[in-house]
Amino acid sequence: MSNFKLKSSSSIVKRFKVTRTGKLLRHKACRNHLLQKKSSKHKQKLRKVVTVKYVDFSSLMLNIL
Numbered sequence: 574m575s576n577f578k579l580k581s582s583s584s585i586v587k588r589f590k591v592t593r594t595g596k597l598l599r600h601k602a603c604r605n606h607l608l609q610k611k612s613s614k615h616k617q618k619l620r621k622v623v624t625v626k627y628v629d630f631s632s633l634m635l636n637i638l
Contacts, residue, residue: 582636589625589633597625597633 582634599638604619611619625633 581638585633585636589637591637597630597637598622613634 588599592598600622601619604616608616
């Protein structure tokens with residue numbers, strides 16, 4: 574067995590952030606175009622940073638570490 578680390582997926586590293594407690598943070602989607610038809614309240618909700626669900630967590634962590 575070799576002693577080297579596989580490269581992290583650079584696209585995942587750019588999109589997600591690992592917190593001190595080990596959670597993954599992400600930005601919400603649907604906020605880059607076609608914004609005129611969306612209400613300001615809807616756009617305000619899309620600004621938030623949310624944690625990644627437990628279902629997707631394990632597959633993303635393999636690519637980050």
